[in-house]
Amino acid sequence: MSDLQITNLYKRYGNVEVLKDINLDIKSGEFIVFVGPSGCGKSTLLRTISGLETISAGQLEIGGRVVNDVAPSKRGIAMVFQSYALYPHMTVFDNMAYSLKLTRTPKDEIRKKVEAAADMLQLGPYLERLPKALSGGQRQRVAIGRAIVRNPQVFLFDEPLSNLDAALRVATRMEIAKLKESLPGTTMIYVTHDQVEAMTLADRIVVLKDGVVMQVGTPMELYDHPQSLFVAGFIGSPKMNFLTGKNAESYKAETVGVRPEHMEIVPNGKGVWSGKVIYSEDLGSDSFIYVDIGEEEAIIVRQEGKTPYKSGAQISFAPKGDLYHRFDKAGKPLTAGTAAPAKAAVAAKSTKPANPTTEGTPDEGVVGAAGAVAMPAKPARKPAAKAKTATPKAGAVKTTAAKKAPVRKAPAKPKV
Ligand SMILES: Nc1ncnc2c1ncn2[C@@H]1O[C@H](COP(=O)(O)OP(=O)(O)OP(=O)(O)O)[C@@H](O)[C@H]1O
Numbered sequence: 001m002s003d004l005q006i007t008n009l010y011k012r013y014g015n016v017e018v019l020k021d022i023n024l025d026i027k028s029g030e031f032i033v034f035v036g037p038s039g040c041g042k043s044t045l046l047r048t049i050s051g052l053e054t055i056s057a058g059q060l061e062i063g064g065r066v067v068n069d070v071a072p073s074k075r076g077i078a079m080v081f082q083s084y085a086l087y088p089h090m091t092v093f094d095n096m097a098y099s100l101k102l103t104r105t106p107k108d109e110i111r112k113k114v115e116a117a118a119d120m121l122q123l124g125p126y127l128e129r130l131p132k133a134l135s136g137g138q139r140q141r142v143a144i145g146r147a148i149v150r151n152p153q154v155f156l157f158d159e160p161l162s163n164l165d166a167a168l169r170v171a172t173r174m175e176i177a178k179l180k181e182s183l184p185g186t187t188m189i190y191v192t193h194d195q196v197e198a199m200t201l202a203d204r205i206v207v208l209k210d211g212v213v214m215q216v217g218t219p220m221e222l223y224d225h226p227q228s229l230f231v232a233g234f235i236g237s238p239k240m241n242f243l244t245g246k247n248a249e250s251y252k253a254e255t256v257g258v259r260p261e262h263m264e265i266v267p268n269g270k271g272v273w274s275g276k277v278i279y280s281e282d283l284g285s286d287s288f289i290y291v292d293i294g295e296e297e298a299i300i301v302r303q304e305g306k307t308p309y310k311s312g313a314q315i316s317f318a319p320k321g322d323l324y325h326r327f328d329k330a331g332k333p334l335t336a337g338t339a340a341p342a343k344a345a346v347a348a349k350s351t352k353p354a355n356p357t358t359e360g361t362p363d364e365g366v367v368g369a370a371g372a373v374a375m376p377a378k379p380a381r382k383p384a385a386k387a388k389t390a391t392p393k394a395g396a397v398k399t400t401a402a403k404k405a406p407v408r409k410a411p412a413k414p415k416v
């Protein structure tokens with residue numbers, strides 16, 4: 001059992017509060033991804049779970065046991081770092097066997113476990129090599145293998161793929177997806193800046209900002225029902241367009257959010273908004289058209305395939321169907337009633353300041369927890385505002401009043 005529960009957890013360095021009242025409830029076998037801007041506390045949260053950092057207040061339970069004061073090596077976790085942290089003078093085999101030797105595991109059992117992990121990670125041919133004779137991707141697989149042999153209840157990954165080139169990232173991401181399948185009872189917590197990793201690997205994503213959990217949910221819940229402007233703008237790439245002021249008026253919202261892939265180019269004058277193309281990017285498979293409609297930032301419209309619209313062209317566009325999001329002045333979604341903002345599900349219990357011990361080898365890991373997923377309910381739909389045209393207007397994302405309203409839904413409308 002490797003459920004992981006974090007209750008009212010705080011982490012402070014002196015009087016700097018880095019993690020604030022974190023509540024997460026992670027189920028055994030879940031793959032949880034932490035995302036958030038640089039400095040928001042992702043690594044700190046992983047390290048407090050692992051025990052490499054002490055907890056300033058709150059409670060951490062793994063498998064039903066409070067581990068605040070339990071040494072990292074006794075928490076049943078394994079951690080994989082961006083830097084691999086392999087021992088350079090040891091062969092791949094010895095690197096992977098090291099923690100088992102420390103626990104005086106019998107030799108033949110060590111060999112069996114290392115070979116099984118090497119097999120899973122296709123490291124068989126490299127067991128006698130030193131790390132310096134391996135590629136970055138192979139080294140990262142050794143670091144993962146070293147964690148696997150310890151048979152952890154919880155795996156912690158801190159941006160394990162960020163040192164790899166694009167092709168290797170894709171290949172290693174697939175390895176991690178396979179690893180998840182082959183270790184169904186093992187809880188995994190994974191920190192990344194990569195949207196694709198987050199969306200494809202996660203059972204649930206935890207979005208952090210300034211040490212606070214902003215939202216927890218499945219990738220599609222976050223994509224379809226962001227509970228704040230922050231999450232709306234953070235999940236998805238390129239990011240969601242925000243339209244404000246006059247541009248949002250016909251939607252009776254302070255801000256209207258439309259993802260680039262949910263914009264549809266229509267005949268001039270027939271769209272909700274119109275503007276001049278600043279430039280366009282042809283990627284072959286699709287194109288991104290940057291349009292000035294008077295907002296602070298250019299609006300991005302995605303088109304499948306190549307685009308005929310080049311700089312200077314005038315285009316008109318609108319959301320596809322009701323694929324748009326309305327936000328009030330406070331940056332909260334305007335809905336017809338469902339969608340309660342995600343409140344931490346985990347009931348706030350009394351907190352017990354904790355002082356876990358710090359120690360731990362490089363591959364000691366931790367896990368995180370997931371909390372309150374607050375998923376909105378279905379969007380109340382609104383007639384797809386195919387309103388009038390638009391007057392480009394300017395402004396940064398502002399917000400105004402709240403009203404009721406639709407949120408998006410997802411009719412599939414290919415086109416364009
Ligand atoms: N030992 C420390 N003393 C004081 N502040 C610290 C310490 N360690 C981390 N911090 C601060 O805590 C905050 C969170 O850091 P953390 O490394 O968890 O961020 P992160 O989300 O992992 O960022 P990144 O995406 O850049 O890795 C940062 O503002 C950082 O400066």
Ligand SMILES: [Mg+2]
Nearest residue numbers: 042043044158
């Ligand atoms: Mg970090």
